[in-house]
Amino acid sequence: MALPFLPGNTFTDPTKAKFHRPQTLGWRNGYSLPVAPSSGIGGDPIPVNKLTQEELDELANLKPSLTYGQKVQAPPEDFVPAHVAFDKKVLLFHGYFKQTVHESPGEYYRVRPVKIYYYLEDDSIAVIEPVVENSGIPQGKLIKRQRLPKNDLGEYWHWKDFNLGICVTFYGKVFFVCDCDGWTREFMASEGIDLNPPESISNDPYTQSRKQPLRSYITPSDFDKLKQFIELDRQVLRFFCVWDDRDSMFGEMRPCILHYYLVDDTVEIREVHKPNDGRDPFPVLICRQKLAKNRDNVESSFPSCVLELSDHEIKDWFTPRDLMVGQTIYLLGRRFLLFNCDEFTKNYYRNKFGVTDFTPVGISDEEREAIQKVTPPYNGFGSLEDSLQSCLSLIPQPPKKDFIKMLENDHKVLRYAATMETVRPEDKTRRFILSYRLADDMLTIYEPPVRNAGIIGGKFLERTKATKPGSSVDNPEFYTPADFRIGSIIEIFKHRFKIVNADEYVLNYLEAHAESYPIETINSIREVHGRPPTTTADLVASVPQGDIDPRPVGNGLGIKTEYQRRF
Numbered sequence: 001m002a003l004p005f006l007p008g009n010t011f012t013d014p015t016k017a018k019f020h021r022p023q024t025l026g027w028r029n030g031y032s033l034p035v036a037p038s039s040g041i042g043g044d045p046i047p048v049n050k051l052t053q054e055e056l057d058e059l060a061n062l063k064p065s066l067t068y069g070q071k072v073q074a075p076p077e078d079f080v081p082a083h084v085a086f087d088k089k090v091l092l093f094h095g096y097f098k099q100t101v102h103e104s105p106g107e108y109y110r111v112r113p114v115k116i117y118y119y120l121e122d123d124s125i126a127v128i129e130p131v132v133e134n135s136g137i138p139q140g141k142l143i144k145r146q147r148l149p150k151n152d153l154g155e156y157w158h159w160k161d162f163n164l165g166i167c168v169t170f171y172g173k174v175f176f177v178c179d180c181d182g183w184t185r186e187f188m189a190s191e192g193i194d195l196n197p198p199e200s201i202s203n204d205p206y207t208q209s210r211k212q213p214l215r216s217y218i219t220p221s222d223f224d225k226l227k228q229f230i231e232l233d234r235q236v237l238r239f240f241c242v243w244d245d246r247d248s249m250f251g252e253m254r255p256c257i258l259h260y261y262l263v264d265d266t267v268e269i270r271e272v273h274k275p276n277d278g279r280d281p282f283p284v285l286i287c288r289q290k291l292a293k294n295r296d297n298v299e300s301s302f303p304s305c306v307l308e309l310s311d312h313e314i315k316d317w318f319t320p321r322d323l324m325v326g327q328t329i330y331l332l333g334r335r336f337l338l339f340n341c342d343e344f345t346k347n348y349y350r351n352k353f354g355v356t357d358f359t360p361v362g363i364s365d366e367e368r369e370a371i372q373k374v375t376p377p378y379n380g381f382g383s384l385e386d387s388l389q390s391c392l393s394l395i396p397q398p399p400k401k402d403f404i405k406m407l408e409n410d411h412k413v414l415r416y417a418a419t420m421e422t423v424r425p426e427d428k429t430r431r432f433i434l435s436y437r438l439a440d441d442m443l444t445i446y447e448p449p450v451r452n453a454g455i456i457g458g459k460f461l462e463r464t465k466a467t468k469p470g471s472s473v474d475n476p477e478f479y480t481p482a483d484f485r486i487g488s489i490i491e492i493f494k495h496r497f498k499i500v501n502a503d504e505y506v507l508n509y510l511e512a513h514a515e516s517y518p519i520e521t522i523n524s525i526r527e528v529h530g531r532p533p534t535t536t537a538d539l540v541a542s543v544p545q546g547d548i549d550p551r552p553v554g555n556g557l558g559i560k561t562e563y564q565r566r567f
Helices: 053-060 182-190 205-210 225-232 295-301 343-352 384-392 403-408 504-512 519-528 536-542 560-566
Strands: 025-028 031-034 090-100 109-119 124-129 140-146 166-170 173-180 236-244 253-261 266-271 284-289 328-331 334-341 413-420 431-437 442-447 458-464 489-492 495-502
Touching: 090 182, 109 140, 109 173, 109 205, 173 182, 236 343, 253 284, 253 334, 413 504, 431 495, 495 504, 495 519, 504 519, 519 536
Parallel strands: none
Antiparallel strands: 025 031, 090 109, 090 173, 109 124, 124 140, 166 173, 236 253, 236 334, 253 266, 266 284, 328 334, 413 431, 413 495, 431 442, 442 458, 489 495
C-alpha cells in the first residue's frame, strides 16, 4: 500500500529511474490520431476503474445519487418550469419618490412618479420614470432589470413583499407604492394577498407653481403686430413676374416669382431656373426683407446711411396695394413686370380691395429672351458636327451617331469609277475609285497605282463627307448616291471628277431601293451594264422582299483586285 499523497508523506523512490510520459499520439495514413496510453509515467501501471457495474448503471440513469444525503428525484412528467409558466407575465405598480432640491428658495423637494415592473419569470425588478417633455431632468430607466437585494442577509425582494400604500427601498432610495394595474390586482388576489386601497400620487409643488391662469389679451382698435401675426401667419401672396434687364449689355428677361409675406410685410423674389440654362443654381434673387418704395431718394438724402436704413429714414414701404397684375415695379434698382398671380392672391385682393380684374399679361418666349442663342458660323476647321458640339457645351461631347443606320448598312459600300476633269493633259489619263459608305455617308477616293505613270497612286482622299459646290457653310449639302449618275461631274475640294462606271453592286442596291433614288441615276448605270432602262414602278415590283447581299458581286470596274489588296 502506498502512503497517502499528503504533505510530509511524500518521498523520492531511489529505485525509480524512468520518468518519461507514455506516447498518446499516433499516425495512420499520414494523419495524427490520439491513442489512449497503456501505461502511466515511468511505465507504472494505470489504476483500473474500481466502480462496480451497479454503480456505473446508477450514474448513467436519470436518477443520480449524491455521496451524502438523499437521492435526487426526477421531476414529474407534468412539471412546467418557472421561465415557461411566467413568461411575459409582469406585475406593474405605480409609485413615486421625493427628490430633495438644494439651494433653491421656495422649493424643497420634487415629486417624481415612477413605474415598478416585477417580472415573475425570474423575480427581477425594473424601475422606469415616464419621460416628461422639456422637463430638464434625466428621465427614463432609473434601475435596470435585475434582482434587487432586500437586506444585508442575502434576501431579495419578492412579489409577496409588495402591497399598496407601503414604502420599498431600492439601493437606499425610498419608493412609495400607491397603485397597480388590473392584471396585477387579479394576480395578487389569486395568490391570497389582499391589496390595500389605492392612493393618488402627491402633487409636485414645482409643477403646481408653474400652472398660471391663462392670460387674457384685449386687441387694440388698431391693427398691431401681434394680431397681424395671429391672423396672417403662413399666408403669402405669390406673383409671377419677369425681371426686365434688356437695358444693360447682354441683358434679358428672366422669369421670377415674387412672394409677399403678410405676417411681417416682407418681400422675397426667387428666380425660376430652366434645365440647361447655364446659370448658377441659386434660386433666391432678393432675400426676404422689407422693401422701400423711395429708396433712391432716401439714399441721396442720407449718403452715410446707404448700407443700413431703419424705419426712421424710410416711411413708405411696399404694401399689397402696390402690387397688382400688369404693373411694373422697381425693387433695388431692378425692373419687374407682374404678369400673373395664384388663386390665393386673387381671393385676397377680391375680399380685401374688391379687385376683380386679374387678366394675365401675355409675354411670349421671344420677349422673355432678349438675346437669342445664335450658333456661331462654321469656321471650316474639323467637321461640322464636332464644331457644333463645342458651341453646345463647355466640355465638348462627341456627336451622336445613328446606330440603327450604322447597323443596317454595315459593310455596305458603293463603288464608282471616275476620271479627273482638268486642263492638264497628264491628269486626264488618271483613274480613280470613289467609295461611298452607306453606314456614315462618307466618301473615300482611291487611285490605283499604274506602272511607269510617274504618279504615286494610293489613297487620294481620306474618309470624309463631301459637300456640294455652292452650298452654304452653316447648312451644307452633301453628296448622296442620287448624285452619282454616269457622266455627272462631282466637284470635291476644287477637284472635278467625272463618273464613268459603277460596280454591279451599286446597280443592285439602287434597284432594291428604287423608291428612294431618281430613276435617271438608275437607268444611267443600267445602260453601262447593258441592261434596258425601266421605270420606278417596274423596279419596285420586280425586287423581292428583303435587302440584297451587302457584299459586292462581280468585277464591274475591272480593278477589284487592286482595291481589295490596297485596303
